[in-house]
Amino acid sequence: MADVTRLLDAVAAGEDGAGNRLWAAVYAELRTLAAAQVAREQPGHTLDPTALVHEAFLRLAVDEGHTFANRRHFFGAAATAMRRILVEAARARGREKRGGDRRREYADLDALAAGGSDDDLLALHDALDRFAAVDPERAKLVELRFFAGLTLPQAAECLGVSPSTADRGWRYARAWLHAAMADDENSAGA
Numbered sequence: 001m002a003d004v005t006r007l008l009d010a011v012a013a014g015e016d017g018a019g020n021r022l023w024a025a026v027y028a029e030l031r032t033l034a035a036a037q038v039a040r041e042q043p044g045h046t047l048d049p050t051a052l053v054h055e056a057f058l059r060l061a062v063d064e065g066h067t068f069a070n071r072r073h074f075f076g077a078a079a080t081a082m083r084r085i086l087v088e089a090a091r092a093r094g095r096e097k098r099g100g101d102r103r104r105e106y107a108d109l110d111a112l113a114a115g116g117s118d119d120d121l122l123a124l125h126d127a128l129d130r131f132a133a134v135d136p137e138r139a140k141l142v143e144l145r146f147f148a149g150l151t152l153p154q155a156a157e158c159l160g161v162s163p164s165t166a167d168r169g170w171r172y173a174r175a176w177l178h179a180a181m182a183d184d185e186n187s188a189g190a
Helices: 002-012 018-039 049-062 071-092 109-113 118-134 136-147 152-159 163-189
Strands: none
Touching (some): 002 018, 018 049, 049 071, 071 136, 071 152, 118 136, 136 152, 152 163
């Protein structure tokens, strides 16, 4: 872990070759996380794990003035970048937000993670944005778990909290998001 933090410091200091060493150090882990996320997508999804990692890394690297404080900060930003890429891909597939003349059925996070529809992914994205305004740390936990594919212990480590705190936060976030998405569904049907 400290190696990634040292490499991030070297990148921030403008050290020659530090960006390449950082890429080599984090690529395999980011690729594993991306593979887990892409595996949850619907069949016919056009992004593969390699493309998702490369796009996320480009987004992180393009922000010239941005530096990362540590490994946790870097992987949190990577999770956010992957989330945005997947949401943009869902939108680009041209589906109407509410499924046209079909009625969208609410899917909980577990069902959505197992291969929910683009509409459900977009509904989760919208609800997660609202949740982040209320509880940013638990919203980051959802991003790490759902969009980066981290296990609960890995997400707890990234956030610097105990696994039991992360578990409580995960249960709360799922309940909050479930209620928000159900409210959205009810208001759309009215």
